[in-house]
Amino acid sequence: MTDNRNEMPPSLWAATAPPPxxxxxxxxxxRADLCVIGAGYTGLSAALxxxxxxxxxVVLEAAEIGWGASGRNNGQVIPTLSRMDPDEIAARGGAKGEAFVALIRDSAxxxxxxxxxHGIEAEAVQNGWVQPAHRASxxxxxxxxxxxxxxxxxxxxxxxxxxxRRITGTDHWFGGWVNRTGGRINPLGFARGLARAVIAAGGTIHTRTAAEGIDRAGGRWVVRTPRGSVAAERVILATNAYSTDLWPGFREEVIPVRSYQMATAPLSDNVRRTILPEGHALSDTRGDLYFFRFDANGRLITGGALMLSFDWEHRIxxxxxxxxxxVFPQLGRPSFDYVWWGYVGMTADRAPHVHELAPGVTGWNGCNGRGVALATAIGRELGRQATGTPWREIPLPLSPLKPIPAYGVARRLAPAAILVRRWQDRRD
Incomplete structure (x- = not known):
């Protein structure tokens, strides 16, 4: 990524998570047995x-632990994919299709x-994720x-x-469904807690250490950094929407799309009790997603999408x-104490792509808005594979690397897809 880190606005999570x-x-x-590039959910789960x-x-992180999508998302823990349902996932996955579905089912x-x-301080509440229907159809x-x-x-x-209506505190939706294993967390707190668990298990994490190249030398993979290198038997690329040109074609498989998040001031108890009264995390059926949850201090956490980034803070x-x-008339028109954004990694088919890029080098792309649970689960499996579990026992269907054609053009045009989604949201 070429984005200036100073452009990334501070999040609520950075203000409330325990220190790293x-x-x-x-x-x-x-030297190491395994070098993991990226200290987000995938990399930390794999390293653990x-x-x-x-x-x-050895984990290498160009910025800080959870600096990318893992520390900037809404913190909803959702055990599904965003677009694909179980039957389609199973069919696409071939012999491993049902095993992959089971991994997703249990990911939250x-x-x-x-x-x-691991005693991680992450404001964790596992009381269900609900997906309301925004149209009767x-x-x-x-x-x-x-x-x-x-x-x-x-x-x-x-x-x-x-x-x-009872679960959400509004008659905005027409019904829906709930998965009881889902919930909500402070996402940066979870990332930092995973990092502590990695270190407690004997792993090493180097922050402010960008991986600049990967070469094969002396029977090992050598990952070069500005002031050193790691020689390892195996390497896991865990960078997703924040990938660079480290591996040919890997960055070009995923489009980074801005997702805006925001947090109100803590609501008064009388209003708080009328909105999501049971504390569920909520994401509805829109393509231009409506999503809401509370944090531990009674702030309503929500967000949305914009097609263009000019004057983004005022507009969002x-x-x-x-x-x-x-949606919640009893709330009135709120103000927001925190507004921030991060990238969501979107693949062309909205499916996760897992790769063996070379013997001993693995990675994946495409959280597509389901990164908290999905990345943690996939990371664990990549960590198992890197330490001796054969691929036949890993519930991850492998696919060849498929860079998006005309990637530069596709990346510039990707935000316009929100117009299509809004049009579809108005139709049955």
């Missing part, structure tokens, strides 16, 4: 899985299990999803309009304030 563990840049040459199996693990529980096992989609996930053992339930504040007032 102490780390230093890499100086000199080191490998370190707990006795591997010598993995996040909360890690938080409990979208209840067919809710019914389809409940049937497909229930058939595979997920704790899901179809909700009629009255049930959605106005747009989402109107949205909040429309």
């Amino acid at each position: 563990p102490e780390t230093v840049p890499l100086e000199g040459e080191v 899985a490998a370190a707990e199996r006795g591997a010598r693990v 529980s993995l996040v909360f299990d890690l938080i409990r096992r 979208r209840m067919k989609l809710a019914e389809k999803r409940v049937e497909a996930w229930a058939r595979r053992g997920a704790p899901v339930e179809l909700l009629d309009r009255d049930a959605i 504040r106005e747009r989402i304030a109107r949205r909040c007032e429309q």
Whole structure:
């Protein structure tokens, strides 16, 4: 990425998460069994899985722990993909299709299990993720999803309009469904807690250490950095939407799209109790997504998308304030104490792509808005594979690297897709 780090606005999570563990840049040459590039959910989950199996693990992070998407998202822990449903996932995955579906089904529980096992301070609340239908016709989609996930053992339930009204505190939606394993976290707190667990397991994390090249030398992969290098048997690329030109074609497989997040001031108790009264995380069926959750201090956390980034802060504040007032009339038109953005990694087919880029080098692209649970689960499996578990036992379908044609043009045009999604949202 070429974005200036100083342009990235500070988030609520940076103001409220526990501090990160102490780390230093890499100086000199080191050896490892595994070198992980990127200290977000994928990289940290992979490093933890490998370190707990006795591997010598070195993690390289160009900025700080959780600096990218892992520390800038809305913090909803969602055990689904954004567009693809279980039957399609299974069909696309071939022999590993159902195993991959099961991994996704259990991905939210993995996040909360890690938080409990390692005592991570992340404001974790696992009481369900709800997806309301924004049009009456979208209840067919809710019914389809409940049937497909229930058939595979997920704790899901179809909700009629009255049930959605009780859960959300508004009559804006027409019904929907809930998955009880989902929930919400402080996403940066989770990333920093994972990093502490990696270090406690014997791993090493070097921040402010950009990987500048990967070469094969002396029977190992050598990852070059500004002031040193790591010689390792295996390498995992865990950079997703924040990838650089480190590996040919890898960056060009995923389009980084801005996702704007914002947080109100803490709401008064009488208003707070009327909005999402049971504390669910919520993302509806729109393409131009409506999403809401609370943090531990009673701030309503929401956000949205813009086609153009000019004057972005004023425009997103106005747009989402109107949205909040429309959805939750009892809230009125709120102001926001924090507004920030980060990148979501979008693939052309909206599916995750897992790769063996070369013998001993793996990576994946395409969180597509489901990164918290999905990246944690995929990272764990890449860590297992890097420490001896054969691919046949890893529930990840592999695919060849598929760079997006005319990538520069596609990246510039990608934000315009929001217009198509808004048009589709108005149709049955």
